[in-house]
Amino acid sequence: MTHRFDPTSLREYDIRGIVGQTLGTEDARAIGRSFATLLRRAGGHRVAVGRDGRLSSPELEAALVEGLTSCGCDVVRIGMGPTPMLYYAEATLEVDGGIQITGSHNPGNYNGFKMVFQHRPFFGEDIQGLGRLSAEGDWDAVEAGDAGTVTDYDIEDAYVGRLLAGYAGGSFRIGWDAGNGAAGPVIEKLVAQLPGEHFTIFTDVDGNFPNHHPDPTEEKNLADLKALVAEKGLDFGLAFDGDGDRIGAIDGQGRVIWGDQILSVLAEPLLKAEPGATVIADVKASQALYDRIAELGGKPVMWKTGHSLIKTKMKETHAPLAGEMSGHIFFAQPFYDYYGYDDAQFAAVQLIRAVHTIGKSMNQIKDDMPAMINTPEMRFQVDESRKFAVIDEVLERLEAEGADVDRTDGARVNTADGWWLLRASNTQDVLVARAEAKSQEGLDRLMAMIDAQLAASGLQRGPQAAH
Structure with a gap:
């Protein structure tokens, strides 16, 4: 048995395609077989699996799990949730890898797979290697009696608890737009435990994305959040993409706080506490950000765009904070006591904390940014x-x-x-x-x-x- 993927689906950072055209259940089964084979050959055997709220995600999950178990890997299913919840499961449970079924910020007819292999990003040559393994059918199949087991584990409350651990961010009036993406239920639990007043929209998960496309980096997708913030007179607003690994923000006047500007706000309390710390941003970020990091006494590093590339660079430079224009913000030891991955829900909590620590309104913080x-x-x-x-x-x-x-x-x-x-x-x-x-x-x-x-x-x- 062999399997060939549509070549357009094997991307640099993940596997992604249009369901029924360039991606389907046979691809999911082959990914499971190949990932399990690679993991077992590297000495691992347990994989956490999560999924987003897309209509196609349950069937892709079933095929993926079938592929993983048929090649001898045990599976811990954590159910539906944002991609960072899967990263959290992979970092904290006794597992050797993780796979999230998600189409990320793409339209509803897309889906895909983001992978973690023994606590490191699985990307680039790893993904091409998985494709070659499938094409050769070089799978370590096992006898039916030796197939892997499947268990379900509800990690959502533990994840929300981790997001709030040691919270000291003050009390604000905030609007939250989950865009009908997979982060909705987590955001509802999160705001219930945060001080202040919180107003949420589109937190019901709906793979049709009936209200707007879930990509907060495009200003047109923030129209509903702007209306909410204006109507309620809120301090600021936060928005999330389809799988909760990208954050968007607006101030109380509805002005967009872009990804590099979010990073500059986050950098201020970090560099006050950790002078000289490295902060990484991608090549699309404003020069104003790099200048601001240096002005605050930090070490700015410009790096390649791509969440897997940034995570790898963070480990290499021991940077506690990194970010991209696309709204991926990454947090690591020691300052954040976090795991080195991009998490929009954690970014939201840290942004609230940063605004409180800086001691100015979000409007004032935005006013103070250089006009470029x-x-x-x-x-x-x-x-x-x-x-x-x-x-x-x-x-x-x-x-x-x-x-x-x-x-x-x-x-x-x-x-x-x-x-x-x-x-x-x-x-x-x-x-x-x-x-x-x-x-x-x-x-x-x-x-x-x-x-x-x-x-x-x-x-x-x-x-x-x-x-």
């Missing part, structure tokens, strides 16, 4: 075979011109006006661009530079590609 003019993340389609080659061509031309270029992840170019970025997505056939300046004229000059580089490689900024 920047583009949103621009994504446009390019042929898969060309995307990395184009970046190489751009880098070669820039260096020949003597430009000030950071090559951490694509080309990030500093000029007197500000900076611009062009990088290839690791997960899709798109190029990603972003620019930031101190004035609109400066931003226009930066965008002209991006367009000139694309034109030199025979491309132009096309229509925005979907996430």
Whole structure:
């Protein structure tokens, strides 16, 4: 027996596809067999499995568990919940790995699998290796009597308790939008135990996402939260993606606190308590963030975009805090006494704590941020075979011109006006661009530079590609 995945489903950080087209139950069964085989060969045999609230998640879970047990792994099912709850289970239960069935922030017809292998991210070459193992059918099958066992474990209350452990964040009036995603029940339990007044919307889990798309990094998806905050006169609002690993925020005036700005707020109490601590952000983050971390006495590190890459860099640098423009915020030892993964629910609690510690309103904190003019993340389609080659061509031309270029992840170019970025997505056939300046004229000059580089490689900024 062998199994071939649709090549588009084997992504850099996870396995993901459109259910019934590029992903189905046979894929889930093969993932289970391959993951179990790899884990047993590495000396492990117990896997925690969780799922989000998508309509296709229960059937994918059943097939995944069947694959895992058929190759001799015991399964601990933790049921439906946010991806960070699965990460928490993998970090604290006696298991050797974890798999979350989730389509993340994608539309409802998508689903996928995020994996942890012996307490480390499972990504990149790991995922390609899993694909090759399946294609070869190199599975360690066992006799029916030796198949793995399946147990159910309700970890939700323990997870909520961990989110609130040692809470000292003051009392605020806050709006919460769970977007009908998998974090809804956790958020309801969380706000019931937080001081202050809390108003929740869309906490019922519905895989059809009837109210809005669950991606808080797109401002249009924050319209309902803005209305709630305005109507109730709240201090600020918090929003979550479909699987609860991305956070979004707005202040009391409905202004968006972007991912890098959330990180700058979180960095303040951290660096007061731990001067010189390393804080990591991805290449899409504002220069204002890196300047702020340095100003607060921290060590800013710019790193590649991607939650698995950031987690790995955190371990390497012993950074207690990291974040991405996409709203993934990561927390680790020693300051947070946490596990080094991205958790939007924990980020919410820490953000409340940070606002309390800083001693200003969220509106005032937002007012104090430097006024930068920047583009949103621009994504446009390019042929898969060309995307990395184009970046190489751009880098070669820039260096020949003597430009000030950071090559951490694509080309990030500093000029007197500000900076611009062009990088290839690791997960899709798109190029990603972003620019930031101190004035609109400066931003226009930066965008002209991006367009000139694309034109030199025979491309132009096309229509925005979907996430």
